Every structure is written in structure tokens, then in C-alpha cells.
Amino acid sequence: MTKRIPTAPCRPNLCMNAVLNSTIAGVVAPIDTLTPEVAVDTAPEVQVTVTPMDHVLTLLAANNVSMQSLQENAKGVTDAITHLKNGLDLSNKTNEFLKNSVLQVMTENAEIKKAMTSQNSVMPSAVPADSSSSMDDDLDLGAKHHPLISQLINSYIKKPNFVSTDPLKVAENNNRSAWSMTGTYGNKYNKTLALALFKYLRPQRCCTNVSKSVIMNIIKNHYQNQVRVFRTSAEKIMARNKAGRRRNRKKTLLDRRIITYQTYTEAIHEGMNRYDCGNILSIDVMSDGKSDRDNKVRAYHPSWRTDELQTFISTIDELTVIRLKKNSESLKKRIPYEKEVSIPENLAVTLPDWCFSK
Numbered sequence: 001m002t003k004r005i006p007t008a009p010c011r012p013n014l015c016m017n018a019v020l021n022s023t024i025a026g027v028v029a030p031i032d033t034l035t036p037e038v039a040v041d042t043a044p045e046v047q048v049t050v051t052p053m054d055h056v057l058t059l060l061a062a063n064n065v066s067m068q069s070l071q072e073n074a075k076g077v078t079d080a081i082t083h084l085k086n087g088l089d090l091s092n093k094t095n096e097f098l099k100n101s102v103l104q105v106m107t108e109n110a111e112i113k114k115a116m117t118s119q120n121s122v123m124p125s126a127v128p129a130d131s132s133s134s135m136d137d138d139l140d141l142g143a144k145h146h147p148l149i150s151q152l153i154n155s156y157i158k159k160p161n162f163v164s165t166d167p168l169k170v171a172e173n174n175n176r177s178a179w180s181m182t183g184t185y186g187n188k189y190n191k192t193l194a195l196a197l198f199k200y201l202r203p204q205r206c207c208t209n210v211s212k213s214v215i216m217n218i219i220k221n222h223y224q225n226q227v228r229v230f231r232t233s234a235e236k237i238m239a240r241n242k243a244g245r246r247r248n249r250k251k252t253l254l255d256r257r258i259i260t261y262q263t264y265t266e267a268i269h270e271g272m273n274r275y276d277c278g279n280i281l282s283i284d285v286m287s288d289g290k291s292d293r294d295n296k297v298r299a300y301h302p303s304w305r306t307d308e309l310q311t312f313i314s315t316i317d318e319l320t321v322i323r324l325k326k327n328s329e330s331l332k333k334r335i336p337y338e339k340e341v342s343i344p345e346n347l348a349v350t351l352p353d354w355c356f357s358k
Helices: 014-025 052-122 131-135 147-156 167-174 188-201 212-263 265-272 307-330
Strands: 288-291 296-302 333-339
Touching (some): 147 188, 188 212, 212 265, 212 288, 212 307
Antiparallel strands (some): 288 296
16 A cells, blocks of 8 residues: 655645736746735716706806806996096086185275275375375386286286176176276376275285385386276277178178079080189178168179179179079178289189189
8 A cells, every 4th residue: 555645735826827817917037026016096087968958057167157247347336437427527616616715806906996985085094195296207117127027916906897607707707806997097086095005015925025106106007007008998899890891791692693503504614615713712802891871782793803704703693693582682782893913823823814814
């Protein structure tokens, strides 16, 4: 009977197992590298299905967030606009209060000046003994050497013929004391005003080292200048108004003739046998008219106009009566006169040769 020797227990070959596992996985690992076995748990795949409704809900949620942000921004803008409006309302109220305050101060100042003037007229003894001699003195007035004194006088005395679009400036000027332009400098009113003005100037810093006679001469010079401006301004206003009326009449006459020429262009060209009349009608070609009392106008046409040009203009005036019909009754009869006038340089280029007399 044979004795059986038991075999040694079989130990697992770790290196061989690693090689086999790597070969099965498709990766060849070095034999001398021990690769531990890793247990991998593979979870079953779960497919999540997103429906169109879920997508719409997501967009609505994002839109709600955006709308809330816009509402907050709009609220901030509204608050800013409200704050700005309140500030503007406050500024307007402040300006109105300042205007009313200025008008009240000017009114009170005018009343004080009137009271001072009346007091000085009642108390003639307050006038210095040599005031009349100072007013009639013909020494150097000194206004050029003392411009600050002249500025103070201009701010104290009312300006004649003052024109402004600012009602505050007009009210301020009207509330000032004014010279009497109809009388003389030596009359009682102007003497009293000159004394009140001297008392106003005397304590001023610019009059500290200025003698009384110089100050009184500056005041007298201011009066004379205002009288000169007042009288000259009246003449200039009349001349300006007269020139304005004459210019408006010429402009109205020109516009009326242009409309008639544009209405009857072909008839005028055929009647005159001239077809280069487009540039003739201008303000320099028009006559200077002076109205008479018997509903007539003396039309002084320039001497350089030819008879043919005069016929052209007369034809247009006759057609104007036809065009206006009953409204032509308001037109005044024009009596022609000739006036010696040189040819304007611009017309020498624009008008045809048959318009100028040789």
C-alpha cells in the first residue's frame, strides 16, 4: 500500500491573476507590477425626459426675475423724476419770491425819494448859500475824470426814452427821479433834485476828495446831456418811423407787382416784346412814394429808368388793378415824378441794357 503524500496547499498567484485581469480588460500591465483589484459598481442609466412645458416654465421663471429687476429700475427712475420736479417747483417759487421782493424794494425806494424831494422843496433854507453859483458855474465838469460819480448819477436818475423787454428794468427806471426836460436847470424842481442828488453823492467813497463845485458841475453836465439825448432821440425816432413807413410802402408795392408779373407773364412778354424781364423787379427799381392828403401818391422814380422800363412797370400796375378787382379801389393814384439818382452797382449787372437811359 502506497503512502500518499499530501500536496502543499495551493496559494493564489497574484502576479498571474493581474496579468489575466489586464488581458481581459484589453490592457497589458507589466508582470512585476502588482495591480490591485478594484470593484466597480455600475448604476443603471436613468433617462430624464424634458417636456416643452418644462422649458416654457423655465423661461417664465427667468422672465419673472428680469421683470422684477426692471420694476425696481423703473421705481428708481420715477423717484428721481419726482425729486427733480420738486426741485424745479421750489426754484420757480424762489424766483417768483425774488421778483416780488425786488419790485417791493423799488416801490419803497421811489416813495423815499419822493419824500426827500418834497421835504427839500418845503425847506429851502437847507440849500447851501453858494449852491446857485455852483449850478451856473462853467468850470470843467470833470465827468471824464470821475467816471464812478457818473455811474452813480446814471443809477439814480431816470433815463428818458428807456426801452427794454425786461419788465423789472422798466419798472426800476420808472421809479427813479427824473429831470424836468421842459424847464431849465435853474428852475425850482431841478434845483431841488440836484441838491438831493448831491446829498446822495457826498458820502460816497468816490466823492471823498472831490470838491463840491466839481460834483455840482458833473450833475449839471448830466442834466444837459439828458436834455440833448431827449431832444435828439425824438427827432431820430420821427426820422426812423418815416423811413420805416417809406420802406414798407416800397416792399408792399414790390410784392404786389411780383404777384401780378407771375400771373400775367406771357401776356407781359408778348406785349413788351421782351422776354428777359425776370430780374427787373427789385426794391432798388421801385419809386420812392410820398402820400398826399387827397388820396394820391407822388412817385419819384429814379432818373436812370428808360421809357421802356417805365412802360413795363405801368403795364404791371394796370394788370394789378384787373387782378385785384374791387380791392383795387384801396390803391392810391400814383403821380410820376423824376428824381436824380445814380445807378446802383448791383443793378448794372442784373438788369438788361434796355432798362438804362443813355
